[in-house]
Amino acid sequence: MKITLLTGKTFDLQNAFDFPLTVKSSLKIKRLNLRIDHKTRSAVLSMPKWCNKKTAFDFVSAHLSWIEEKLASLPALKNFEDGQKLCLFGKPLTICHRPDFGAPQRVGDTLFVGGQKAFLHRRIKDYIKREAKKEFLSRSQLLAQKLGCTLKGVSIKDTKSRWGSCSSRQHINYSWRIALAPTETIDYLMAHETAHLKNPNHSKVFWETVQSLCTDFTKGKTWLETNANQLYEYR
Numbered sequence: 001m002k003i004t005l006l007t008g009k010t011f012d013l014q015n016a017f018d019f020p021l022t023v024k025s026s027l028k029i030k031r032l033n034l035r036i037d038h039k040t041r042s043a044v045l046s047m048p049k050w051c052n053k054k055t056a057f058d059f060v061s062a063h064l065s066w067i068e069e070k071l072a073s074l075p076a077l078k079n080f081e082d083g084q085k086l087c088l089f090g091k092p093l094t095i096c097h098r099p100d101f102g103a104p105q106r107v108g109d110t111l112f113v114g115g116q117k118a119f120l121h122r123r124i125k126d127y128i129k130r131e132a133k134k135e136f137l138s139r140s141q142l143l144a145q146k147l148g149c150t151l152k153g154v155s156i157k158d159t160k161s162r163w164g165s166c167s168s169r170q171h172i173n174y175s176w177r178i179a180l181a182p183t184e185t186i187d188y189l190m191a192h193e194t195a196h197l198k199n200p201n202h203s204k205v206f207w208e209t210v211q212s213l214c215t216d217f218t219k220g221k222t223w224l225e226t227n228a229n230q231l232y233e234y235r
């Protein structure tokens with residue numbers, strides 16, 4: 001692992017190493033700490049406000065082999081492939097590539113996809129995004145109706161920071177990858193984001209609202225917190 005030698009007073013800590021490094025600095029952070037972010041596939045350095053860059057640089061440098069080992073052990077990024085079995089909106093789906101076939105079409109448990117092999121991944125990803133937009137919009141609208149709230153729209157994003165978010169303009173964003181999560185996790189996330197239409201915070205009342213929409217949300221929430229990183233294996 002190479003290190004860029006530092007000269008002068010100013011240098012960019014984020015770009016000083018030949019691996020992706022995210023630097024977070026705030027008054028709340030009491031000590032230097034390193035972790036690996038599976039979503040962004042980067043090392044994350046938490047740095048107290050008082051800490052100078054040279055000290056931080058030395059700290060990261062002292063942990064190079066640990067960082068290298070952790071980044072190397074991340075699962076390889078995957079493409080969707082012919083014959084692959086997926087779970088889409090909680091239902092099994094097998095990808096079947098037929099070059100002469102037209103636009104992706106689901107027939108029973110099979111998703112037929114046409115075109116060149118090189119574009120297979122892209123076409124399937126676009127298909128999942130289109131289906132997610134329809135599915136998540138109609139489901140969120142139903143939940144919003146139950147709460148007597150207005151939902152202005154749903155967008156499907158490729159975010160890596162959050163699985164979903166609800167804006168003060170009554171608009172919900174979902175990550176397209178959540179379409180590949182188990183049913184109970186999708187149920188939980190829909191309930192969570194829609195409940196924000198009524199309660200923008202995470203108060204006790206908010207969680208009661210989530211429960212009113214999704215009675216047993218613990219399993220879905222736990223999966224999201226412990227296993228959802230695997231959804232980032234898809235490019």
Ligand SMILES: [Zn+2]
Pocket residue numbers: 192196202
């Ligand atoms: Zn929330």
